[in-house]
Amino acid sequence: MSDLSSQWLQRSRSAVWHPCTQMKRHEQLPIIPIACGDGVWLEDFDGKRYIDSISSWWVNLFGHNHARIKNAIKDQLDSLEHVILAGFTHRPVVELSEKLHELSGLGHAFYASDGASATEIALKMSFHCWRNCGQPDKHRFVSLQHSYHGETAGALAVTDVPLFSATYAPLLQSNLRVTSPDARLAAAGETAADVALRAIADVEQLFQREAANIAAIIVEPLVQGAAGMLMYDPLYLTRLRQLCDRYHVHLIADEIAVGFGRTGTLFACEQAGIRPDFLCLSKGITGGYLPLSCVLTGDDIYNAFYDDDVGRGFLHSHSYTGNALACRAALEVLAIFEDENVLARNAEKAGQFNQHLTWLHTTPGIRHVRQRGMIWAFDVDNARSDFSQAFFRAMLDRGCLTRPIGNTVYFMPPYVLEDSHMRQLSDSTQEVLALLWQDSVASRSQQDTPLP
Ligand SMILES: *Cc1c(COP(=O)(O)O)cnc(C)c1O
Numbered sequence: 001m002s003d004l005s006s007q008w009l010q011r012s013r014s015a016v017w018h019p020c021t022q023m024k025r026h027e028q029l030p031i032i033p034i035a036c037g038d039g040v041w042l043e044d045f046d047g048k049r050y051i052d053s054i055s056s057w058w059v060n061l062f063g064h065n066h067a068r069i070k071n072a073i074k075d076q077l078d079s080l081e082h083v084i085l086a087g088f089t090h091r092p093v094v095e096l097s098e099k100l101h102e103l104s105g106l107g108h109a110f111y112a113s114d115g116a117s118a119t120e121i122a123l124k125m126s127f128h129c130w131r132n133c134g135q136p137d138k139h140r141f142v143s144l145q146h147s148y149h150g151e152t153a154g155a156l157a158v159t160d161v162p163l164f165s166a167t168y169a170p171l172l173q174s175n176l177r178v179t180s181p182d183a184r185l186a187a188a189g190e191t192a193a194d195v196a197l198r199a200i201a202d203v204e205q206l207f208q209r210e211a212a213n214i215a216a217i218i219v220e221p222l223v224q225g226a227a228g229m230l231m232y233d234p235l236y237l238t239r240l241r242q243l244c245d246r247y248h249v250h251l252i253a254d255e256i257a258v259g260f261g262r263t264g265t266l267f268a269c270e271q272a273g274i275r276p277d278f279l280c281l282s283k284g285i286t287g288g289y290l291p292l293s294c295v296l297t298g299d300d301i302y303n304a305f306y307d308d309d310v311g312r313g314f315l316h317s318h319s320y321t322g323n324a325l326a327c328r329a330a331l332e333v334l335a336i337f338e339d340e341n342v343l344a345r346n347a348e349k350a351g352q353f354n355q356h357l358t359w360l361h362t363t364p365g366i367r368h369v370r371q372r373g374m375i376w377a378f379d380v381d382n383a384r385s386d387f388s389q390a391f392f393r394a395m396l397d398r399g400c401l402t403r404p405i406g407n408t409v410y411f412m413p414p415y416v417l418e419d420s421h422m423r424q425l426s427d428s429t430q431e432v433l434a435l436l437w438q439d440s441v442a443s444r445s446q447q448d449t450p451l452p
Contacts, residue, residue, distance in 0.1 A: 001030070005045040008033035029389065032396070037064025040414050040421050042401060050401040051421050053411045058225070058257050060288030062336060063416040069287050072332035076325050085111070085322040092327035099334050103266060105275050106296035110314070111322040115256035115282035116150025118293035119218070122278040123154050125295065125314060126216040126250045129304045132312050141173075142206065142217040142249075145180040148226030149218060149254050158218050161226055176210065178202045178217075180224065181232035184368045184379075196236035203240060207247040216250035216278070221268035222372060225257040228408035229377035231370050237272035250277040250301075256293070260284035260333070261343055261415065264350070264373030277301060287333040292326035346374055346415055353417070356426040363430075365437065376411040380433070383407035384440045391432055398428035 001009070009031050017023065018031065035045045040063055042050045052060065062069065080090055097109035110125070112118055123141060130138035143149065143158035150156070156165045157172035165172065181199035183192035207214065221237055224230040244251040253276035258268040262284065265271055269279070278301070282293035305314050320326075336342065350373060360369045360378055369378040380387060388404040395402045402409065411425060 002046045005033050008045065029393075039063040039065070039416055040418075048399070050396065050399055051413070051425060052401050053413045053425055054401060054403050055284075055412050055414050056288055057283075058262075058412055059283045059286075060414045061260060061284045061333060062287050063414045064288075066287060066289075068336060069289050069329055069332050072328050073289065073325055076328035080324045082320065082323050082325065086317060090322075090324050090327075092324050092331055093322040096327045096330050096334075099331065100281075100294065100296055103334070104279055104296050106279055106298050108297050108299070108302040110295045110297070110316075111327075112293045112295075112318045113291040113320045113323070113326075114150075115254075115280070115293055116152040116155045117318060118256060118280040118282055118295050119149040119155040119158070119254060120152055121295045121316060122218070122252045122254075122280050123158070123216070124316060125297065125301065126252065126278065128314060129250070129301050130215050132304045132307075137213055138215040138249075140176055140210070140213045140215065142176045142178055142203070142214055144219055144224065145177055146182070146224050146227035146230060147177075147180075147218070147220065148224065149220075150256075176206060176214070178206055180227075180230060181236040182224070182230040183232050183370070184230065192231075192233040193235045196233040197239070199232075199236060200239045200243070204243055207243055207249060211247040211249055214247075214249050216252050217244065218252040218254055220254050221258055222263050222271065223258050223268070223375055226405070228379075228405040229370070229375055229410045229412075231372050231375075231377075234272035237269060237274050241272070241274040241276075244277075252276060252278040252280065254280045256280055256282040261337065261346060262373050262375060262412070264343070264347065266337065266343065285333065286326050286329040287336075289329045290323070290326040291320075292323065292330055342415060349415070349417060350374060352419060353411075353422045353426075356422045359426075359430060363433070366433075374413065374415060377408055378410075380407045380409065382440070384436065387436065390436055390439075394432040394435060395428055398424070398431065400425055400428050402429075 012031055013026055033045055034042050036043050040051050042052050076092065083090055085093065100109055101107040110121055112121060127139050141158050143160060145160055147158060147160045149158050151164065153171055156168055157175050159165050160177060179199045179202040181196045183195055186192060186195050222232060222234060241251060253269050255267055259281045260266065269276055277297065279296040285294065286292050305312055350371065353376065354371060357376065360366050365381045367379045367381055387407055391404050391409065392402060
């Protein structure tokens with residue numbers, strides 16, 4: 001590493017408290033200073049390039065340094081960067097809200113700046129809506145096993161990733177949890193749809209018992225991301241919509257990670273033919289350029305707040321609500337979807353990357369190879385205890401940025417991925433797995449452990 005790189009690394013380590021990490025680990029594990037990005041590439045200060053196969057934490061859609069998005073933001077800067085949205089409005093926020101209505105069928109858009117805030121808004125709105133309707137006892141929330149909805153206190157209370165939430169248990173509202181429809185749970189001869197139906201039976205039992213106290217159930221449609229890209233059958237969502245209608249429970253679709261084409265359709269809920277009561281969006285909404293999130297609802301929810309009484313209104317706010325630059329970036333992202341036929345092209349790219357990855361299906365020790373839209377994942381059997389770190393580092397050496405979750409390797413690349421990038425990711429993965437298995441062969445041969 002050059003002097004310049006190591007200077008940024010040292011300064012960052014002492015001044016920046018990095019997210020989602022034990023800082024002490026960075027005594028060994030280097031932090032990588034990034035100088036610039038272009039397309040799928042990130043480049044460090046030594047000119048070494050990495051394929052951003054995780055879209056900079058799932059936010060980037062069309063690559064870095066994208067001319068259209070950049071120019072839209074620059075153009076917006078010349079007229080209005082930001083204005084208070086309480087009592088004021090502006091062109092990008094109006095146009096974006098209308099566009100999102102057209103695309104989702106949900107006509108009322110409430111804005112914030114990050115995903116966790118969108119979760120908070122949906123939870124508060126759901127509870128407040130029932131309260132306005134004379135049902136204040138409906139104050140509990142249901143989430144799925146292995147769910148992830150963000151890190152703020154309300155969002156953590158519906159998150160089931162103990163590594164993130166267990167420490168804060170005394171601070172969190174006690175909520176209800178139902179079985180995950182994770183297709184990997186299929187017994188021999190069972191389909192993903194069978195697993196979904198079993199999981200739905202669990203929801204129905206809970207609703208039968210508790211619906212009088214339940215405001216909403218919150219789900220990550222089709223893919224439970226942070227838990228390790230667990231995928232499930234759309235039938236789960238179709239049936240869940242029916243149960244929510246029957247038992248008067250709101251359905252909150254957290255499409256923060258899966259929205260904007262990630263699962264193959266613009267919104268994942270479309271594959272189940274359903275409309276949620278609340279749709280939470282963020283991450284890809286600005287193509288990874290600026291922080292923005294949004295909760296969409298329909299007239300039924302909105303009308304429950306519309307009244308002469310101020311207290312029946314939704315008095316929630318964030319300083320940067322509806323930021324003009326972010327809304328303008330989001331409008332450009334939606335224009336790109338239309339102009340460049342993104343969903344159809346992604347379907348082709350997904351097929352192409354699947355071709356590159358066929359070797360996964362016949363490699364012993366690799367299980368549950370799965371893909372939906374522009375998300376790929378597989379699990380590694382008998383992984384060594386430091387697998388995710390070792391894999392991360394070895395892939396970096398080969399110019400690929402990946403971030404396995406435990407023993408799950410996944411790719412969630414920008415949609416501008418080309419054949420050569422697919423090849424590099426696939427070949428590097430194959431090499432690195434072989435390397436790590438050789439290492440574990442060496443370390444296990446003394447104990448005579450059977451190998452993958
Ligand atoms: C990332 C994520 C969130 C939280 O979004 P932040 O912007 O990180 O607060 C919530 N839900 C899901 C499904 C996510 O993937």
